[in-house]
Amino acid sequence: MFYFIGLGLGDAKDITVKGLEIVKKSKRVYLEAYTSILTVGKEKLEEFYGREVILADRDMVETQSDEMFEGSDTEDVSFLVVGDPFGATTHTDLVLRAKEKDLEYRVIHNASIMNAVGCCGLQLYNFGETISIVFWTDTWKPDSFYDKIKRNRDLGMHTLCLLDIKVKEQSIENLMKGKKIFEPPRYMSVNTAAEQLVEIIQRKKEEGEKDLAFTEDTICIGLARIGSETQTIIAATFTDMMTVDIGAPLHSFVIPGELHPLEKDMLKLFAYNDDVKQY
Amino acid sequence: MFYFIGLGLGDAKDITVKGLEIVKKSKRVYLEAYTSILTVGKEKLEEFYGREVILADRDMVETQSDEMFEGSDTEDVSFLVVGDPFGATTHTDLVLRAKEKDLEYRVIHNASIMNAVGCCGLQLYNFGETISIVFWTDTWKPDSFYDKIKRNRDLGMHTLCLLDIKVKEQSIENLMKGKKIFEPPRYMSVNTAAEQLVEIIQRKKEEGEKDLAFTEDTICIGLARIGSETQTIIAATFTDMMTVDIGAPLHSFVIPGELHPLEKDMLKLFAYNDDVKQY
Numbered sequence: 427m428f429y430f431i432g433l434g435l436g437d438a439k440d441i442t443v444k445g446l447e448i449v450k451k452s453k454r455v456y457l458e459a460y461t462s463i464l465t466v467g468k469e470k471l472e473e474f475y476g477r478e479v480i481l482a483d484r485d486m487v488e489t490q491s492d493e494m495f496e497g498s499d500t501e502d503v504s505f506l507v508v509g510d511p512f513g514a515t516t517h518t519d520l521v522l523r524a525k526e527k528d529l530e531y532r533v534i535h536n537a538s539i540m541n542a543v544g545c546c547g548l549q550l551y552n553f554g555e556t557i558s559i560v561f562w563t564d565t566w567k568p569d570s571f572y573d574k575i576k577r578n579r580d581l582g583m584h585t586l587c588l589l590d591i592k593v594k595e596q597s598i599e600n601l602m603k604g605k606k607i608f609e610p611p612r613y614m615s616v617n618t619a620a621e622q623l624v625e626i627i628q629r630k631k632e633e634g635e636k637d638l639a640f641t642e643d644t645i646c647i648g649l650a651r652i653g654s655e656t657q658t659i660i661a662a663t664f665t666d667m668m669t670v671d672i673g674a675p676l677h678s679f680v681i682p683g684e685l686h687p688l689e690k691d692m693l694k695l696f697a698y699n700d701d702v703k704q705y
Numbered sequence: 706m707f708y709f710i711g712l713g714l715g716d717a718k719d720i721t722v723k724g725l726e727i728v729k730k731s732k733r734v735y736l737e738a739y740t741s742i743l744t745v746g747k748e749k750l751e752e753f754y755g756r757e758v759i760l761a762d763r764d765m766v767e768t769q770s771d772e773m774f775e776g777s778d779t780e781d782v783s784f785l786v787v788g789d790p791f792g793a794t795t796h797t798d799l800v801l802r803a804k805e806k807d808l809e810y811r812v813i814h815n816a817s818i819m820n821a822v823g824c825c826g827l828q829l830y831n832f833g834e835t836i837s838i839v840f841w842t843d844t845w846k847p848d849s850f851y852d853k854i855k856r857n858r859d860l861g862m863h864t865l866c867l868l869d870i871k872v873k874e875q876s877i878e879n880l881m882k883g884k885k886i887f888e889p890p891r892y893m894s895v896n897t898a899a900e901q902l903v904e905i906i907q908r909k910k911e912e913g914e915k916d917l918a919f920t921e922d923t924i925c926i927g928l929a930r931i932g933s934e935t936q937t938i939i940a941a942t943f944t945d946m947m948t949v950d951i952g953a954p955l956h957s958f959v960i961p962g963e964l965h966p967l968e969k970d971m972l973k974l975f976a977y978n979d980d981v982k983q984y
Binding site: 653 | 711713714715716717718719720721722723725726789790791792793795797798800801804812814815816817819820821823824826828829830831832833834835836837856860862867931932967968970971974
């Protein structure tokens with residue numbers, strides 16, 4: 427059996443009891459290591475599981491799945507995914523390749539940021555489409571997600587923004603030289619997300635657009651390390667969100683739509699300052 | 706500390722390792738027993754945890770929270786919730802009451818149907834607003850959720866439909882007589898959900914409405930016991946969904962919007978018949 431096992435969001439102990447039992451009896455254990463991270467690394471997981479964990483980068487998952495599947499028709503192989511295997515990142519592609527080879531698979535679900543975001547007090551069923559915000563470069567500043575935020579806000583719905591992760595990226599120089607030297611990983615902070623979003627509305631304003639999705643004074647929510655002991659949630663204006671310090675990655679970002687009174691009361695628990703408390 | 710602990714969706718072993726450790730050291734352990742169920746009951750949980758579990762019905766959670774909180778300023782008390790504590794059912798109300806009393810709380814997240822539904826192959830970020838479908842009676846047939854399905858479909862988005870659960874309900878007769886006799890629990894099946902939805906579009910058709918959200922031939926998805934060993938997923942037309950047998954509760958229901966090629970390929974894995982395979 428080929429198992430997709432969600433690890434949840436915090437540390438090694440956020441795996442389920444069922445997931446842990448399967449890991450312990452698997453012949454090989456892979457860890458998907460390019461779309462998300464826990465607050466602990468591979469070594470801590472190996473120590474907790476009492477066995478070797480093989481890091482699976484994008485290249486391995488996308489082009490060497492045969493190697494990963496090997497032997498899973500007669501023995502157990504585990505593929506570990508931070509969060510849930512069908513959460514923010516989905517591994518349907520790998521499922522389809524397994525089925526093509528007539529391999530059985532099973533999924534051990536876990537918390538994902540897609541549902542754990544409910545801890546900020548906003549109701550999950552009031553969220554509209556989820557968006558991803560990518561790192562801008564000097565020459566590439568995509569803003570197509572703005573229209574989705576606008577649409578959600580117009581419908582009174584909240585928007586979960588997943589923030590970019592760059593792992594095993596090469597500099598253009600090294601890429602051109604064909605050197606397999608990788609840049610240090612980068613994880614987008616809520617500061618960068620707020621900055622990029624404010625830059626978009628400033629541009630829209632300059633272009634004369636009147637009905638903006640939000641302003642610098644709109645309350646938004648920054649979340650860090652959800653599910654871990656050091657989890658931090660803060661509700662602040664976009665202006666304040668550009669400079670707040672909520673610590674190490676991973677960060678996520680929420681732009682609320684219409685707020686139910688209970689949702690407002692919850693947000694006040696995470697208020698950055700009196701602007702939010704009087705909200 | 707007052708802990709909100711998600712149990713996930715399958716059986717006793719879907720709790721996280723961290724959650725289990727907290728349950729074992731808690732002074733009292735409550736199980737929220739009115740918004741969802743696992744495939745196993747309280748007794749199996751007690752056996753697995755090696756300790757007593759107190760069933761908390763709606764009345765206890767909504768009116769006797771002081772009793773539940775008692776002692777949690779100096780000791781640990783656990784409140785277990787099927788799925789995630791902030792998933793399909795949210796317990797923000799209880800969080801706010803704890804904070805009013807200056808009690809600390811912590812959340813141990815887990816899978817919820819709100820993210821585990823991704824196992825049917827539809828991408829979570831393409832889901833629009835989640836809706837709830839309630840049991841109709843002879844005289845009460847609410848259909849306000851239809852407009853939300855329509856809106857999601859018009860935007861090309863999928864709709865997760867949470868299906869009604871009736872636990873500890875009194876018959877009108879017993880209610881009027883003041884007798885605390887409760888009806889057996891009822892869990893809506895995908896058959897009933899499909900029937901009610903088809904009745905709505907038939908009514909709309911009779912009223913001359915042309916631009917319907919879906920027809921009897923639209924493909925929809927029925928899910929049963931997600932996360933358990935007997936998990937069943939089926940993709941079929943609304944007509945077929947009225948009669949398919951996917952077994953015991955809990956069921957959930959999905960109405961897809963626009964489908965990405967990968968999503969189509971995944972749905973074919975769960976095809977009820979050739980209508981869906983050729984989809």
